[in-house]
Amino acid sequence: MNNKYKSMKLQNLLILLLILLLILLLILLLIYLFRIYISKQEEDRETFALNKPQNHKIILLGDSIFKNNIYVPENKSVSALLKKEYGKNNVLVLAMDGATIKEMTRQIDIIYPHQKYNNKNTYIFVSFGGNDIIDNFILNKTHVSLEELFQRYKSNMTYLKNKVPKANICLTTVYYPQQESYNREKLIKKWNNKIIYYAKINNYLILNLHEHLLDKTDFTNKIEPSVKGGKIIVSQINKIINQNQIINQNQIINQN
Known part of the structure; x- marks a missing residue:
């Protein structure tokens, strides 16, 4: 019974770790997408500046x-x-x-x-x-x-x-x-x-x-x-x- 309890506890811990890992991956993905967005905005501004003769x-x-x-x-x-x-x-x-x-x-x-x-x-x-x-x-x-x-x-x-x-x-x-x-x-x-x-x-x-x-x-x-x-x-x-x-x-x- 004690072993079964330990096994369930371990499974719950693994599930929790997996959820935390998924959350971390999601955060990293959002950071990556945000950086792409910022980079694109800067690129657009630079392109506009280069192509806007006075x-x-x-x-x-x-x-x-x-x-x-x-x-x-x-x-x-x-x-x-x-x-x-x-x-x-x-x-x-x-x-x-x-x-x-x-x-x-x-x-x-x-x-x-x-x-x-x-x-x-x-x-x-x-x-x-x-x-x-x-x-x-x-x-x-x-x-x-x-x-x-x-x-x-x-x-x-x-x-x-x-x-x-x-x-x-x-x-x-x-x-x-x-x-x-x-x-x-x-x-x-x-x-x-x-x-x-x-x-x-x-x-x-x-x-x-x-x-x-x-x-x-x-x-x-x-x-x-x-x-x-x-x-x-x-x-x-x-x-x-x-x-x-x-x-x-x-x-x-x-x-x-």
């Missing part, structure tokens, strides 16, 4: 998605964060709160006289459509079909491309507002599909904001990018520029 020019066309300074502290707006990243003189903000597609031409015309923007180091981000959907299908201020709005959008994009053919152009999708009264999911999805396809066939870059601004905390004043939302937008802009730089560098290497 002569990059960033132009923001559109609405309050890019011009959210009246909804957040000035130093935490999208434009302020970009100027901190790229330099005050390298970021031109032409976007206006409440702007619709009919304002596209006016914003584009401000760029054209400055031929310094017509080069491969210029990135033009275009965000239009959200206010048109609100005006036409929510507030009923105007009565223009989605198809007609998109035809006007395409016409202005052709105008922009003809003015600065060498610049990198990035189209922005419309996010889904968390405020229910402003969320017309089917219409926004239809609009975004048009934007994505149009970008693809014209070889434009695409900023899929509808995939990144998803939480209520990403917004302020019902539908505007919050401080958190602005940081996400800037992060995605950085990512697009960085990825495009890498692609361009690889193309140059392959040509040589």
